[in-house]
Amino acid sequence: MRILIADKFAPRGCEALRELGHEVISEPGLSAGDLPTALADRRPEVLVVRSTKVSEEAFAAGGELALVVRAGAGVNTIDLEAASRRGVFVANCPGKNAIAVAELAFGLILALDRRICEANAELDKGVWNKKAYGKGRGLYGRTLGLVGYGAIAREVALRARAFGMRITAHAPHIDRDHAEQEKVQVAASLDELLASSDVVSIHVPYRESTRHLIGARELALMPEGALLIHTARGGVVDDRALAEAVSSGRIRAGLDVYEDEPSKGEAPFDSQLARLEGVYGTPHIGASTQQAGEAIAAETVRIIREFTERGSVPNVVNLDAEHTGRFTLVVRHLDRVGVLAKILAALRRHQLNVQTMSNVVFKGADGAASATIVLENEPDAELLDDIRAHEAVLGADLRAM
Ligand SMILES: NC(=O)c1ccc[n+]([C@@H]2O[C@H](COP(=O)([O-])OP(=O)(O)OC[C@H]3O[C@@H](n4cnc5c(N)ncnc54)[C@H](O)[C@@H]3O)[C@@H](O)[C@H]2O)c1
Numbered sequence: 222m223r224i225l226i227a228d229k230f231a232p233r234g235c236e237a238l239r240e241l242g243h244e245v246i247s248e249p250g251l252s253a254g255d256l257p258t259a260l261a262d263r264r265p266e267v268l269v270v271r272s273t274k275v276s277e278e279a280f281a282a283g284g285e286l287a288l289v290v291r292a293g294a295g296v297n298t299i300d301l302e303a304a305s306r307r308g309v310f311v312a313n314c315p316g317k318n319a320i321a322v323a324e325l326a327f328g329l330i331l332a333l334d335r336r337i338c339e340a341n342a343e344l345d346k347g348v349w350n351k352k353a354y355g356k357g358r359g360l361y362g363r364t365l366g367l368v369g370y371g372a373i374a375r376e377v378a379l380r381a382r383a384f385g386m387r388i389t390a391h392a393p394h395i396d397r398d399h400a401e402q403e404k405v406q407v408a409a410s411l412d413e414l415l416a417s418s419d420v421v422s423i424h425v426p427y428r429e430s431t432r433h434l435i436g437a438r439e440l441a442l443m444p445e446g447a448l449l450i451h452t453a454r455g456g457v458v459d460d461r462a463l464a465e466a467v468s469s470g471r472i473r474a475g476l477d478v479y480e481d482e483p484s485k486g487e488a489p490f491d492s493q494l495a496r497l498e499g500v501y502g503t504p505h506i507g508a509s510t511q512q513a514g515e516a517i518a519a520e521t522v523r524i525i526r527e528f529t530e531r532g533s534v535p536n537v538v539n540l541d542a543e544h545t546g547r548f549t550l551v552v553r554h555l556d557r558v559g560v561l562a563k564i565l566a567a568l569r570r571h572q573l574n575v576q577t578m579s580n581v582v583f584k585g586a587d588g589a590a591s592a593t594i595v596l597e598n599e600p601d602a603e604l605l606d607d608i609r610a611h612e613a614v615l616g617a618d619l620r621a622m
């Protein structure tokens with residue numbers, strides 16, 4: 222297969238893909254604007270991206286594309302609807318950079334509490350100012366509020382426990398057993414979490430429903446002197462409202478992501494928010510450790526390998542989970558050419574649409590096989606009789622799901 226890698230990617234990952242026999246084209250400098258032309262010229266079947274946006278236009282140009290791998294967690298940079306319309310699988314690498322992001326989030330928390338950045342900047346200028354910088358509040362016994370409780374938030378919680386912090390979390394679906402085991406309290410609401418936390422750390426994906434999840438109203442709920450850590454995705458926080466809250470001196474913030482951040486590795490960035498005194502900022506480097514890069518590359522290789530060798534896509538994010546069908550038809554049959562086609566022809570005669578289908582073969586030289594066919598509508602008895610009447614069919618059963 223031809224694989225286009227349109228972002229920086231661990232060299233070990235490129236080598237592993239070549240060892241599997243794939244043609245790998247690495248173009249780390251490609252921008253979102255260049256991507257449609259690159260896809261039309263190179264005609265890859267697989268595209269690997271990190272921050273590079275994959276637009277409707279890119280999907281339209283990439284006629285051969287069958288799989289897009291987001292070498293990271295967030296998939297908001299990929300037009301998933303455009304991918305689904307063309308039957309292109311999109312997969313990500315969930316959790317593989319979670320530790321790296323948690324480490325950065327903690328770096329920001331510690332640095333803000335002790336004002337390490339300003340203290341260091343003054344020392345660099347030859348100024349000794351123990352008086353000003355000896356006023357950290359300390360983390361022990363303070364409350365950390367996690368917005369979202371997925372892979373990254375859990376890693377942050379693990380580290381917070383080591384610092385003796387109390388932890389609360391808010392997310393739509395929290396595994397309460399896991400939370401209890403990890404000594405994480407489930408907040409009754411986002412508002413309650415914001416009002417009761419000394420440090421709030423955000424770990425939710427960017428979607429329509431999480432756009433400006435944290436705006437002026439939510440920021441106003443945070444106690445005086447609290448810290449807001451945002452390493453999730455530009456757009457989850459209303460940056461303008463955050464700039465006002467920080468400018469007022471009520472809260473301070475540690476940020477890795479911004480609403481107007483560049484998608485390139487190097488670019489000018491004239492951000493009023495990032496320049497504020499009460500803001501510590503990093504240029505979207507949460508996932509950028511050598512360890513995370515290698516873990517992401519290994520997962521990307523695994524996804525591509527599964528896809529090319531077995532046709533299945535681990536971590537696929539654009540399949541219709543709701544549309545799983547209501548009836549399962551299990552047909553045991555002789556493992557011969559044409560039997561499945563006959564079963565499908567019977568389904569067509571009865572106007573039944575297949576949702577998912579799989580076929581397994583029993584051990585043995587001249588064996589039998591079993592097909593599992595998931596349907597949305599209930600087949601009538603006549604269809605079952607039709608299928609059972611086939612000389613190569615050993616049995617057919619219908620189950621309601
Ligand atoms: N800074 C970086 O470099 C970097 C790296 C990796 C991921 N990220 C971002 O962090 C996000 C989270 O990553 P993850 O691996 O923890 O994802 P995850 O899918 O494991 O967890 C997401 C959590 O958010 C929760 N959630 C969803 N909507 C919510 C809402 N409205 N309110 C509260 N909680 C909500 C989910 O229930 C889940 O608990 C990613 O989507 C990505 O955008 C940033």
Ligand SMILES: O=C(O)CC[C@@H](O)C(=O)O
Pocket residue numbers: 271272292293294295296318505508509
């Ligand atoms: O690849 C990166 O540098 C950022 C990735 C990160 O934002 C993610 O969602 O995994």
